[in-house]
Amino acid sequence: MAPHFLELLLFATYAELRAERARSYLGLLWWLIEPAMNMAVYYLVFARILHAGGDDYVAFLLVGLTLWQWFKSSVSHGGHAIWIQLGLVRQVKLPVRLFPAVQVLADTVKFLYILGVLFGILWLMGYAPNPAYLALPVVLLIELVFAAGAAYLVAATVPFVPDLRFVIEQVLQVLMFLSGVVFALDVVPEPLRRWFALNPIVVLIDAGRGILLHARWPDASALLRAGAISLALYALGVWLIARLTPRYVKLPT
Amino acid sequence: MSDTLIALHNVGVAFNARLRLGAPRFWALEDVSLTLRRGQRLGVIGRNGAGKSTLLRTLAGILAPDRGRIERAPVACQLLSLSVGFLPHLSGRDNAVLSGLMLGLRRREIVRRLPAIREFSELGDFFEQPISSYSTGMLMRLGFSVAMQVEPEILLIDEVLAVGDADFQEKSGAALRARIHGGTTVVFVSHGDAQIRQVCDTAVWIEHGRSVMQGGVDEVLRAYHAAPHPAAG
Numbered sequence: 001m002a003p004h005f006l007e008l009l010l011f012a013t014y015a016e017l018r019a020e021r022a023r024s025y026l027g028l029l030w031w032l033i034e035p036a037m038n039m040a041v042y043y044l045v046f047a048r049i050l051h052a053g054g055d056d057y058v059a060f061l062l063v064g065l066t067l068w069q070w071f072k073s074s075v076s077h078g079g080h081a082i083w084i085q086l087g088l089v090r091q092v093k094l095p096v097r098l099f100p101a102v103q104v105l106a107d108t109v110k111f112l113y114i115l116g117v118l119f120g121i122l123w124l125m126g127y128a129p130n131p132a133y134l135a136l137p138v139v140l141l142i143e144l145v146f147a148a149g150a151a152y153l154v155a156a157t158v159p160f161v162p163d164l165r166f167v168i169e170q171v172l173q174v175l176m177f178l179s180g181v182v183f184a185l186d187v188v189p190e191p192l193r194r195w196f197a198l199n200p201i202v203v204l205i206d207a208g209r210g211i212l213l214h215a216r217w218p219d220a221s222a223l224l225r226a227g228a229i230s231l232a233l234y235a236l237g238v239w240l241i242a243r244l245t246p247r248y249v250k251l252p253t
Numbered sequence: 254m255s256d257t258l259i260a261l262h263n264v265g266v267a268f269n270a271r272l273r274l275g276a277p278r279f280w281a282l283e284d285v286s287l288t289l290r291r292g293q294r295l296g297v298i299g300r301n302g303a304g305k306s307t308l309l310r311t312l313a314g315i316l317a318p319d320r321g322r323i324e325r326a327p328v329a330c331q332l333l334s335l336s337v338g339f340l341p342h343l344s345g346r347d348n349a350v351l352s353g354l355m356l357g358l359r360r361r362e363i364v365r366r367l368p369a370i371r372e373f374s375e376l377g378d379f380f381e382q383p384i385s386s387y388s389t390g391m392l393m394r395l396g397f398s399v400a401m402q403v404e405p406e407i408l409l410i411d412e413v414l415a416v417g418d419a420d421f422q423e424k425s426g427a428a429l430r431a432r433i434h435g436g437t438t439v440v441f442v443s444h445g446d447a448q449i450r451q452v453c454d455t456a457v458w459i460e461h462g463r464s465v466m467q468g469g470v471d472e473v474l475r476a477y478h479a480a481p482h483p484a485a486g
Contacts, residue, residue: 251272
């Protein structure tokens with residue numbers, strides 16, 4: 001990454017977070033309140049009403065949702081980014097992937113705050129820190145690459161088909177249920193499970209739960225596969241944006 | 254030829270008229286050829302809708318040609334753009350850094366120039382306040398002060414020669430004239446003959462997306478005004 005792009009990415013992310021904080025009364029607190037409210041809803045529906053899961057369910061849900069929401073907000077914010085910034089794209093010559101990258105990075109900063117709180121909650125619940133925590137950075141790095149890749153792909157296409165905006169949230173919702181976020185995928189029959197394992201989110205959430213709740217080291221080959229898929233998606237996203245860049249400027253206003 | 258910084262050969266640029274598959278394209282530039290030499294101050298004249306602004310954005314490298322060919326020497330070429338990327342809730346200082354980065358400056362360059370920006374924009378303590386609290390005049394002063402920090406080898410100017418209220422217009426106009434006549438290569442789009450004569454040493458005439466003529470300012474202006482005026486397309 002060129003040093004100028006990196007400087008621009010970091011400062012634009014800082015500016016984005018700063019502006020977001022200034023836009024509401026509670027500012028930074030929303031970074032925690034919003035996911036907390038979201039988790040409360042799922043807890044109410046799945047644990048209290050549907051009686052899903054066992055003793056571990058609350059912790060299971062917290063870890064799953066924390067990792068999922070990072071991915072989800074990265075894709076939905078990043079996915080809109082080029083379309084929203086078309087005015088700027090017409091005005092100056094910039095690497096267009098800056099815009100989704102800023103959104104993904106901003107959501108990553110927020111995620112790290114939430115992760116800190118998650119650690120605290122888990123420790124209070126009796127899930128102590130353990131040596132397998134050392135594998136956590138690898139899991140998070142793969143998720144970052146996957147989220148950025150997915151965000152780039154969506155961001156690249158939305159300017160041409162703005163109607164996609166209405167579909168993305170629904171697709172993400174379905175993907176959430178297919179990713180084992182709120183209930184375990186044990187119910188999936190064996191022949192199908194191989195296909196589910198191709199979804200990096202399934203592997204990453206499973207690895208995250210293993211580390212945080214059961215002091216279990218992640219399955220290296222599954223992580224490697226998820227990493228390879230994520231990298232491929234990321235490369236595809238970068239390539240597609242670069243390929244389409246000359247055409248964004250020529251879209252009707 | 255070594256002095257030629259940019260050469261356009263029969264360049265055409267098309268836009269999508271509507272957001273639909275197979276929608277017809279609209280050719281804002283049909284066939285433009287011109288050369289820009291180092292130190293030249295080229296005026297672009299033509300009626301509304303002739304494609305002058307599209308031409309500037311093509312020269313800036315924002316728009317890629319859909320036909321024809323562009324040769325360019327490896328020099329920085331930039332449109333004078335005010336308030337690029339400004340965010341309302343950020344301070345004048347933060348916006349100056351953000352905008353400077355977007356215009357291609359490195360972080361340390363823009364940080365080094367912050368005192369000069371603050372000084373030139375006459376914002377005083379407002380420099381640290383969110384720009385959502387600024388008046389239109391203050392915003393223009395900040396925008397202009399930041400834009401002037403970028404010093405490309407080729408400066409592209411679309412009509413704007415001065416901004417702000419009366420006092421600042423004089424100051425910003427003087428700063429820009431100093432830049433223009435300080436040896437920078439300039440491409441200047443304008444409606445006004447007087448401004449073209451004042452700024453430029455050569456001119457190119459664009460009509461319906463085609464370059465009709467390039468040459469000395471007087472010669473091109475005379476031909477332009479002698480031509481019958483068809484309705485602007």
